[in-house]
Amino acid sequence: MIDILRELENCETIGISGHERPDGDAVGACAAMARFLAKAFPEARVDVFSESFADSLMRNIPGAASFIQEKDEDGRYVTPVSRYDAFVILDCGRGRIGGAVDFCEAAGKTINIDHHVSQGAGSGDVNYVVPTASSTCELVYEVIRAAEQDGKQFMDRETAQALYTGIVTDTGVFRYSNVSPRTMEIAGDLIRFGFDFPTICREVFFEKTYVQQQIMGRALLESIRILDGQCIFCVIERKTMAFYGAKSVDLEGIASQLMLTEGVKAAVFLQELEPLRFRVSMRTNGEVNAAEVCSFYGGGGHDRAAGCTISATWRDAVNNLAQSIEMQLKKGEASLEENRQI
Numbered sequence: 001m002i003d004i005l006r007e008l009e010n011c012e013t014i015g016i017s018g019h020e021r022p023d024g025d026a027v028g029a030c031a032a033m034a035r036f037l038a039k040a041f042p043e044a045r046v047d048v049f050s051e052s053f054a055d056s057l058m059r060n061i062p063g064a065a066s067f068i069q070e071k072d073e074d075g076r077y078v079t080p081v082s083r084y085d086a087f088v089i090l091d092c093g094r095g096r097i098g099g100a101v102d103f104c105e106a107a108g109k110t111i112n113i114d115h116h117v118s119q120g121a122g123s124g125d126v127n128y129v130v131p132t133a134s135s136t137c138e139l140v141y142e143v144i145r146a147a148e149q150d151g152k153q154f155m156d157r158e159t160a161q162a163l164y165t166g167i168v169t170d171t172g173v174f175r176y177s178n179v180s181p182r183t184m185e186i187a188g189d190l191i192r193f194g195f196d197f198p199t200i201c202r203e204v205f206f207e208k209t210y211v212q213q214q215i216m217g218r219a220l221l222e223s224i225r226i227l228d229g230q231c232i233f234c235v236i237e238r239k240t241m242a243f244y245g246a247k248s249v250d251l252e253g254i255a256s257q258l259m260l261t262e263g264v265k266a267a268v269f270l271q272e273l274e275p276l277r278f279r280v281s282m283r284t285n286g287e288v289n290a291a292e293v294c295s296f297y298g299g300g301g302h303d304r305a306a307g308c309t310i311s312a313t314w315r316d317a318v319n320n321l322a323q324s325i326e327m328q329l330k331k332g333e334a335s336l337e338e339n340r341q342i
């Protein structure tokens, strides 16, 4: 734990930044930290630098609207401060803060709070990096609560709402394995402040655009099961994308949704990029190693989620992928049988 009040004592200017392409955890952590520091050091100037982010975060995270997003012709964030006394890096190391990096390098002191291990964790003069934490917002919560000594009260409804939004984002609304008993205790403490958390969950996590819903519906409707229902696949062609006015980002979540089909061990989603060229997204239940299947086609990823690009007709692509998947399933069954005989 860090004593942030002591670390930032006598600082007149404090800069804050999260990572590029900010998500709910980055925006929530920055907003909560800025509000807390403004309360703790009313004389200090506190600025948050941020790239643009989703409208749903702007609506649901109090204080996000006052982040400095504007840059001058040289690509430098617009601020009258030439050198900050301190700089706080949230939800990443200093390598991923984009345009704010010059302020960070020039700052008198840097503080890094993060829950990632890779990407240069602990790149501040003072670090609070906890890989087991669900989110950076969880850590910012701990920092703020630890600062509330001698009757001081910094947590308020706006700060609580910002932190809750970040935790919801990084835990998939408390569903992922990064949720700990502590995460739930913190969330329980935060909702006491009385903000509209059902709306946050809906708008920040579940809500999709009409186009996204339409293309998802089409993908599910046209999905086909093979290998005795153990594998499911679906192809979205360019003409379908054009019909709905869908972009690549609108296809996010389709492979995961296919994977939620009962009995399915591997889901394959193909997006036609150009004639005879498909982007493949694969999800599995772990019995099939998605990364292994995709690496054969020059792709990669994780055990349960991977991708690649295949140049072929979609029928050939599906046939080839299905063969690899079937081989892995048979291998799994064989080793199970072996174990039984032992």
Ligand SMILES: [Mn+2]
Pocket (backbone or CB within 6 Å): 025, 026, 091, 115, 135, 136, 170
């Ligand atoms: Mn995060």
